[in-house]
Amino acid sequence: MKNCSWMTVFPENIRSLLLKLPPALFSGLEEIRLREGRPLELNAAGRHYFLTSAGGITSDPSAAFKPGKQESNRLLDLITNHSLYTMEEELRKGFITIAGGHRIGLAGRTVLSGGKVEHLRDISGFNVRIAREVPGIGDGILPKLLDFKHRSIHHTLILSPPQQGKTTLIRDLARGISSGAWQHPDAKWPGLKVAIIDERSEIAGSRRGVPSFDVGPRTDVMDGCPKAEGIMMMIRSMSPDVIIVDEIGRPEDADALAEALHAGVKVIATAHGSDVHELALRPALSKLADPPFFEIYAVIKRNDSGLAFRLWDDKLRGIYDGEAARKGREKYG
Amino acid sequence: MVKMLGAALIVLAATLFGFAKARQFASRPAQIRHLILALKRLETEIMYGFTPLPDALQRIANQCSEPVKSLMEGAAGNMTPPLNWTAQQSLQHAIETGWKHTAMKSAEKDVMLQLGFTLGTSDRKNQIGHIATAIRQLESEEQAAREEQARYEKMSRSLGLLGGAFIVILLY
Numbered sequence: 001m002k003n004c005s006w007m008t009v010f011p012e013n014i015r016s017l018l019l020k021l022p023p024a025l026f027s028g029l030e031e032i033r034l035r036e037g038r039p040l041e042l043n044a045a046g047r048h049y050f051l052t053s054a055g056g057i058t059s060d061p062s063a064a065f066k067p068g069k070q071e072s073n074r075l076l077d078l079i080t081n082h083s084l085y086t087m088e089e090e091l092r093k094g095f096i097t098i099a100g101g102h103r104i105g106l107a108g109r110t111v112l113s114g115g116k117v118e119h120l121r122d123i124s125g126f127n128v129r130i131a132r133e134v135p136g137i138g139d140g141i142l143p144k145l146l147d148f149k150h151r152s153i154h155h156t157l158i159l160s161p162p163q164q165g166k167t168t169l170i171r172d173l174a175r176g177i178s179s180g181a182w183q184h185p186d187a188k189w190p191g192l193k194v195a196i197i198d199e200r201s202e203i204a205g206s207r208r209g210v211p212s213f214d215v216g217p218r219t220d221v222m223d224g225c226p227k228a229e230g231i232m233m234m235i236r237s238m239s240p241d242v243i244i245v246d247e248i249g250r251p252e253d254a255d256a257l258a259e260a261l262h263a264g265v266k267v268i269a270t271a272h273g274s275d276v277h278e279l280a281l282r283p284a285l286s287k288l289a290d291p292p293f294f295e296i297y298a299v300i301k302r303n304d305s306g307l308a309f310r311l312w313d314d315k316l317r318g319i320y321d322g323e324a325a326r327k328g329r330e331k332y333g
Numbered sequence: 334m335v336k337m338l339g340a341a342l343i344v345l346a347a348t349l350f351g352f353a354k355a356r357q358f359a360s361r362p363a364q365i366r367h368l369i370l371a372l373k374r375l376e377t378e379i380m381y382g383f384t385p386l387p388d389a390l391q392r393i394a395n396q397c398s399e400p401v402k403s404l405m406e407g408a409a410g411n412m413t414p415p416l417n418w419t420a421q422q423s424l425q426h427a428i429e430t431g432w433k434h435t436a437m438k439s440a441e442k443d444v445m446l447q448l449g450f451t452l453g454t455s456d457r458k459n460q461i462g463h464i465a466t467a468i469r470q471l472e473s474e475e476q477a478a479r480e481e482q483a484r485y486e487k488m489s490r491s492l493g494l495l496g497g498a499f500i501v502i503l504l505y
Binding site for chain 1: 383387414453454459
């Protein structure tokens with residue numbers, strides 16, 4: 001089993017229970033949610049299960065294995081490498097990224113300072129989100145984003161609700177653009193310089209600054225950097241052809257994207273949403289709608305066979321509606 | 334002749350015992366000082382270096398001399414795979430197994446065990462607070478140890494010799 005580094009953060013008893021799961025379920029795991037004193041929950045392929053103390057699955061919460069204080073303390077200890085103090089910034093944001101790009105969301109009691117969250121204590125809720133690299137998941141959509149005139153790609157905004165594979169998709173797009181694997185017979189230009197602003201260390205899954213996922217040979221990653229600042233830093237310092245950012249949504253993000261546009265840098269961004277026509281109603285994103293910044297809007301949705309997407313142009317006219325050919329063998333998380 | 338040899342052996346043994354005891358009195362404050370310096374380094378690593386605990390302890394171990402070195406090394410080793418114990422377990426185990434090789438007493442041991450309960454489990458400010466408390470307690474122990482050294486070091490040396498002589502006289 002590849003990239004099971006997330007297993008190492010679990011205490012031994014939970015790890016041995018997880019290893020008893022049926023292999024098909026185990027390899028499809030997307031989330032493992034541990035709440036102190038409550039059933040251990042597993043999420044896979046859009047369904048949820050509870051884990052029993054014998055290592056089986058059940059839908060009855062009362063029959064499930066309930067991790068206690070000891071397990072949650074141990075989990076926190078392992079996640080933080082015995083050093084909670086090194087994670088102060090992460091605790092403020094409410095999640096920790098571990099080796100392999102897996103993200104662990106945290107819930108507990110907040111400590112406020114001047115009305116702002118300064119620290120998280122009494123952490124009792126964990127959501128281990130398992131990141132999966134799916135090489136080829138973007139092969140279907142990439143040829144539709146090509147800009148033949150400029151031998152580049154179009155400014156693209158990818159929309160979807162959470163957990164539909166946005167991050168997995170842009171990771172693969174970064175790989176494709178950077179290596180020049182355009183998946184189109186007429187696209188003969190080489191790979192482009194890609195800059196990823198990876199605010200939550202999810203796209204590249206960087207560990208000590210080095211990406212743990214394949215993001216392509218010509219890709220630079222600014223890890224853990226606020227998006228707006230990161231975009232400006234990359235434009236100034238790394239002369240990228242394409243900038244890739246995840247989950248834009250704040251007003252300053254829009255300003256920074258506008259800056260990228262004027263600098264002649266192409267942008268691929270993602271945002272939460274399910275309908276392109278709602279964009280104008282979102283305060284931060286409406287700035288980017290008029291005058292239109294993005295040339296292509298994509299709404300993606302995962303289904304049983306892989307990734308389905310629909311495309312709109314800058315005037316929000318539908319230009320494509322269909323399902324991406326599924327190249328990656330595994331599902332994405 | 335054999336009697337003389339036996340008497341000499343007794344005196345020698347008692348003297349050596351006295352010297353060993355004296356050395357213990359002398360090295361206890363020195364070792365506490367070492368421990369305090371190690372904790373101060375740990376404080377710096379946590380405050381300014383954001384160094385994870387296993388790395389920090391290993392780094393400190395590399396700079397320290399025995400017996401603090403093996404304490405720190407042991408704790409760091411227990412924390413990393415394959416054992417992967419919690420910080421508290423690791424430190425506790427290192428102390429329980431390594432303490433008998435030191436000249437330090439149970440008061441210092443308790444301070445360190447107490448520190449183990451909080452090490453790595455809170456934010457930096459809190460960590461620094463706990464380490465500073467431990468350092469203060471160790472400093473007062475060091476003070477007491479120095480007083481003991483001044484009082485008992487010479488005494489145990491002479492007592493060893495005199496005790497040996499006393500036994501010999503009794504036997505004759």
